[in-house]
Amino acid sequence: MARDDPAGDSPEAERPSCEASSAAMAEFEELLRWVITTPPRTYEEVKLGKPRRRGAAGGGGRRR
Helix, strand or coil, rough: CCCCCCCCHHHHHHHCCHHHHHHHHCCCCCCHHCCCCCCCCCHHHHHHHCCCCCCCCCCCCCCC
């Protein structure tokens, strides 16, 4: 192989192209935006499978 051939064990062969990295960055930014804007799930939603109540503001009901 020639010295300037990007195939093989050279660092250039491992580096992605500019287009691939910008597409991956756009996908990452979209995922990050979704994570930031999505409200956290409650215990009831995660463990018990209950849907979120509309109009419920934080803390839930009273405890006895």
